[in-house]
Amino acid sequence: MKAIHVTQLTGPDDVKLAEVDPPVPGDREVLIEVAYAGVTFPELLQTRGMYQVKHDLPFVLGSEAAGTVVDAGPGSRFSVGDGVAAITGKGTFAQYLVAPDAQTVPVPGGVELRHAAGMPMNVLTADFALRLRAKAQPGQSVLIHGAAGGLGSAAVQLGLAMGLDVVGVVSTGEKAEMVRSLGARHVVLAEGFKDAVKEILPDGVDFVFDPVGGDRFTDSIRSLATYGQLLVLGFTPGQIPEVRVNRLLLKNASVVGVAWGAATRDDDAYIARQWEAVSEHVAAGRLNPHIHAMYPFAEAAAAIGELDRRSVLGKVLLEVAGE
Ligand SMILES: NC(=O)c1ccc[n+]([C@@H]2O[C@H](COP(=O)([O-])OP(=O)(O)OC[C@H]3O[C@@H](n4cnc5c(N)ncnc54)[C@H](OP(=O)(O)O)[C@@H]3O)[C@@H](O)[C@H]2O)c1
Structure with a gap:
């Protein structure tokens, strides 16, 4: 599958579109075919090695995404075909993403995946x-x-x-x-x-x-x-x-x-409880990210650069589906 790789900590211009092996879901995990990924400030910091959470090089960039479940590991509460959003902290700038159930939430009917992709974080x-x-x-x-x-x-x-x-x-x-x-x-x-x-x-x-x-x-x-x-x-x-x-x-x-x-790390039910608490606002459209720009997947560097230039109004997204 295609993914956006960080191979050196020299800033967003040096992220690379790479061919990597698709991940396989384990217990209480899902495999998501990513439709859209949200671009967040931590990605900018991670391309420079300046974020508090560090990953070994090379790594697949991306904190959040939305898409469709195409495989569910044993014990998962999700099923193939579910529309979901996930917040994994890495790996979401990819055609396929494995996400633990604990970091995956259902997208309510009527909410578009592109909006859902910009919500979790x-x-x-x-x-x-x-x-x-x-x-x-x-x-x-x-x-x-x-x-x-x-x-x-x-x-x-x-x-x-x-x-x-x-x-x-x-x-x-x-x-x-x-x-x-x-x-x-x-x-x-x-x-x-x-x-x-x-x-x-x-x-x-x-x-x-x-x-x-x-x-x-x-x-x-x-x-x-x-x-x-x-x-x-x-x-x-x-x-x-x-x-x-x-x-x-x-x-x-x-x-x-x-x-x-840090608050969610030791409690597998934390994110699900929060999502439940805000779901009324999500379903009613009261929480609905203003989309500043939708970049093609291959232009991840330019998308992250928008955050660096302080030019974003709302949310920048990557369109991963169709890549
Ligand atoms: N604590 C947490 O749990 C948590 C979770 C998520 C994100 N964050 C943090 O929240 C911050 C904002 O993230 P975001 O995704 O909202 O980023 P963003 O979309 O780029 O927005 C950041 C805003 O900060 C303002 N800003 C002021 N000085 C800036 C500078 N020198 N460079 C860039 N922006 C500047 C800008 O507003 P004006 O131009 O209007 O001043 C800009 O709209 C990041 O530091 C991120 O790490 C924290």
Whole structure:
């Protein structure tokens, strides 16, 4: 089968379309004929050896995909013909993918596979952050950095579905338009966001959802309400911020780590429970990734490059079927 291989850690331009042996499903695993794969920020980092999860070279790139089950190992809860999405952390940029049942979810009827392919990582991370870590309640407010990005736009949609007051933070007017089109009432520019947020919510926000970090961190803490929580999800510019803890003490504020993958690792039922919890929103179209671009499979390097250039509005996908 064809797959996108990483043979050296020199960045997205050097990923290669390669011929590899198709995998075989074992106990409680499925073989998926991949239709579409979602492109996520970890792929960009993995091509440079900069992601916390490392794989031995060469490896097949790709964290998430959607397609059709073509074989099911002993004890699998899935059957041949099922439409599924999977989040395996590697191997999804391939014509065939073996995924454990624990990392595979059914795609509800009426949801297209191309939309499902862009959901697992971002929808489940947003759910983990807002529902399970923050325990956010209807009427509370959340400031979302990188709101037009893959994870950020999923958090905007989920926040709105949960009845939260969402304030998106973006770097350009075009990204602001996109976030408004998702239904967010408030969108502010990253430059000077603290003052803009103060005008909208003078008492501060209950939560900051932060996949960006960098030099915004201190202003994010300043934007919190009393008892507010800053949810730490990632560091897109690469710089890891430091916090002067007196700022937390003064407001009874908290900084909360949010590592979705680590939470799922020791519990085979975790992802299935989360998927069940969000399925009402998925089926109703409230969680429905905005597709920025669909790249042919052979153009994976260009697709990943979009994340590197910070140009993505929503989600970039690879079309694997028909390759
Ligand atoms: N904690 C977890 O469990 C978890 C799970 C999934 C992903 N993540 C992390 O979340 C982050 C975002 O992932 P994503 O898939 O949403 O990526 P994405 O689609 O590329 O979006 C990232 C956003 O970050 C903003 N940004 C600010 N500075 C940037 C820079 N120097 N380079 C690139 N983007 C920059 C951009 O928004 P503006 O241009 O509007 O500022 C961009 O829209 C990554 O760090 C990823 O590793 C964490």
